[in-house]
Amino acid sequence: MATTRVAAATLVPDSVAQLDKEPVVTSAPERQRGVLVMHRHHLLVRCSHWLNVPVLLGLILSGLSIYWASPVYHHKPDTLTGNSDWLADVGIWICANVPGLHQYSNPPDWVYNHISLGPGLLAAALRLHWLCAYLFMLNGLVFVVGLALGGGWRSLSPRHTDLRDALKMFRYYVGFPLAKLTRRTWLPPCFNTKYNALQRVAYFSVPVAGLLSVFTGWAIHKPMQLHWLAAIFGGYDKARIWHFWLMWVFILFVVPHVILVLVDGWDTLRSMIVGWSTRAQRSEGFSQ
Amino acid sequence: MKLEDENSTPEADNTSTESASPQKPASFFAEQPPQVKGVAPQLLRRWSRRDVLLFGMGAVAAAVGGGALLPQTTLERWGIIHEKKNWPKKEWLLNSALRIDDDVAEALYSKDRSVPTYTKSQITPLRNNYNGATPDPSYIPEWRLTLDGVASGLSVSLNVRNLVASFQLHEQITRLVCVEGWSAIAWWAGLRFDDLLTAYPPMSQAKWVRIESSVNRGPWGNPDPYFVSLDLATARHPQTLLATHFNGKPLTVEHGAPLRLVVPVKLGLKNIKAITRISYTKDEPSDYWAKRGYSRYDGI
Numbered sequence: 364m365a366t367t368r369v370a371a372a373t374l375v376p377d378s379v380a381q382l383d384k385e386p387v388v389t390s391a392p393e394r395q396r397g398v399l400v401m402h403r404h405h406l407l408v409r410c411s412h413w414l415n416v417p418v419l420l421g422l423i424l425s426g427l428s429i430y431w432a433s434p435v436y437h438h439k440p441d442t443l444t445g446n447s448d449w450l451a452d453v454g455i456w457i458c459a460n461v462p463g464l465h466q467y468s469n470p471p472d473w474v475y476n477h478i479s480l481g482p483g484l485l486a487a488a489l490r491l492h493w494l495c496a497y498l499f500m501l502n503g504l505v506f507v508v509g510l511a512l513g514g515g516w517r518s519l520s521p522r523h524t525d526l527r528d529a530l531k532m533f534r535y536y537v538g539f540p541l542a543k544l545t546r547r548t549w550l551p552p553c554f555n556t557k558y559n560a561l562q563r564v565a566y567f568s569v570p571v572a573g574l575l576s577v578f579t580g581w582a583i584h585k586p587m588q589l590h591w592l593a594a595i596f597g598g599y600d601k602a603r604i605w606h607f608w609l610m611w612v613f614i615l616f617v618v619p620h621v622i623l624v625l626v627d628g629w630d631t632l633r634s635m636i637v638g639w640s641t642r643a644q645r646s647e648g649f650s651q
Numbered sequence: 652m653k654l655e656d657e658n659s660t661p662e663a664d665n666t667s668t669e670s671a672s673p674q675k676p677a678s679f680f681a682e683q684p685p686q687v688k689g690v691a692p693q694l695l696r697r698w699s700r701r702d703v704l705l706f707g708m709g710a711v712a713a714a715v716g717g718g719a720l721l722p723q724t725t726l727e728r729w730g731i732i733h734e735k736k737n738w739p740k741k742e743w744l745l746n747s748a749l750r751i752d753d754d755v756a757e758a759l760y761s762k763d764r765s766v767p768t769y770t771k772s773q774i775t776p777l778r779n780n781y782n783g784a785t786p787d788p789s790y791i792p793e794w795r796l797t798l799d800g801v802a803s804g805l806s807v808s809l810n811v812r813n814l815v816a817s818f819q820l821h822e823q824i825t826r827l828v829c830v831e832g833w834s835a836i837a838w839w840a841g842l843r844f845d846d847l848l849t850a851y852p853p854m855s856q857a858k859w860v861r862i863e864s865s866v867n868r869g870p871w872g873n874p875d876p877y878f879v880s881l882d883l884a885t886a887r888h889p890q891t892l893l894a895t896h897f898n899g900k901p902l903t904v905e906h907g908a909p910l911r912l913v914v915p916v917k918l919g920l921k922n923i924k925a926i927t928r929i930s931y932t933k934d935e936p937s938d939y940w941a942k943r944g945y946s947r948y949d950g951i
Contacts, residue, residue, distance in 0.1 A: 397689040413709070417717045424721075433832035480725045485831065486944030487722040494720070494748035517682045556682055586828055587766040587916050587951045588759040599826065599834055637702040641695075643687045 399643035403634040407509025412635055414502045421495035427479030428488035450474045518557040519567050528560030572612040579606040749946055756950030762888055766915045769824045769836045777835040779905035784868040788904040800931030802852045811909040818842035828951055829919040839913045841894030844886045853931030860886050861936035863928040879921045880938040890915055918949040
């Protein structure tokens, strides 16, 4: 941060002499006035990024309501309740063990009442799921066009060093809270690319997961006309399981994604809204 | 980092200059150095304010609009609304998505595309999925199939012995896929719907079939006629059967004796059991589950 402020300050003085003149455009960057900003995200990428929030939320809420109609993970019916659904068991466990929930009227439905539209709403859930699914596919196109127009895809493409560097980065994140507590210096691994390797792996995998969600979705939506697609995923029943677990990929991505962007600071969060970042000094070592 | 930190140029003008990087990227695929610009702090503040405001308005619009799309029962359970509210536009939007999806399904359908067939070792149990109570088998002895809307203009009445005797029976082992997500592989035999259409051609304007089972019962055993709509194109598919046999034996009452529809290119809910009437119609007939918010076409 301090670097940026110094950089900005050194950029300024010349401008004082030119206050009443027309703006002068110079080719040498060090003679420019103002703050150095770095272009981060194309407008279409930003739109697509934020549209994913309501669309994915709608897909997950309706998707779990659809799952309720015929749970994939079930056991032999319980002799007392007749319940055979593991997610219903989770609800029963939550109501039995979480303080304040002992009086909950229908424990088997707790999970469905809280992270889905609710049980018994299959028709409504299907309609919402189709609406969100078509929006999700359109949004995927917007994302791809934005990546192509802004050239952002180059920052996402995998490199042969990614796995090793991603592990280093993972080690850094894991050790970070401990280092803070013990007041030790804990420097992040050096990189001179837009994203570190762990980010790159994540930001590359999530669109792939999106693509697989769409393919598995079509496979279970049209298992007759597109039976070859279902066959790729091991048949209709296996494609349902793929589709279910791909949902968890998104959930497991979003949790650290949100935590890390909040830890990283306003500039990073803002860059996904406005498109630019004032952390331009980071790029100085880029071309070296 | 706060933008307000850069207040050292209060009179900054709207300059925003490109600092074109002199270095070309090494290859088309290589990551390129970022575009760095010098931007006047005031301008940057204005951009920032504008975009964050736009974003906030979008977020509020998405929350309100998206929330309004959720079912009433969900909103009531979450304590967001406390009484029934009616947003006519909401149904319109959700129904449009359903119609688009039906159009896609119709575009995917082809009379020449067969659904996968299986071997006898792949057969799985098929549950008795009568919605409510299985009808009393007393209807079977006096069962007759009525055909309406045929080209002759007359109403045709057939019994199952006539049907089995006068049509060739076809066998197929296909998957039945329920809208709920479960599926079963079953071995069917019956006459092709297409053969019935040839023997008793529909009136010339007919585009649809309404198939009805008057013996269907509701959850408390009350009479609850079941009826489905089927487009004639699907009825003509070679794997659309009027089945008389299940797993090598005549149909039992659980599986729709004596005659049921097996249409593997549609969801299970179109595979109506114990058919009592088939009517060819010009306009799209009503459908039991479409009236309850499900798709009308149900092509899979």
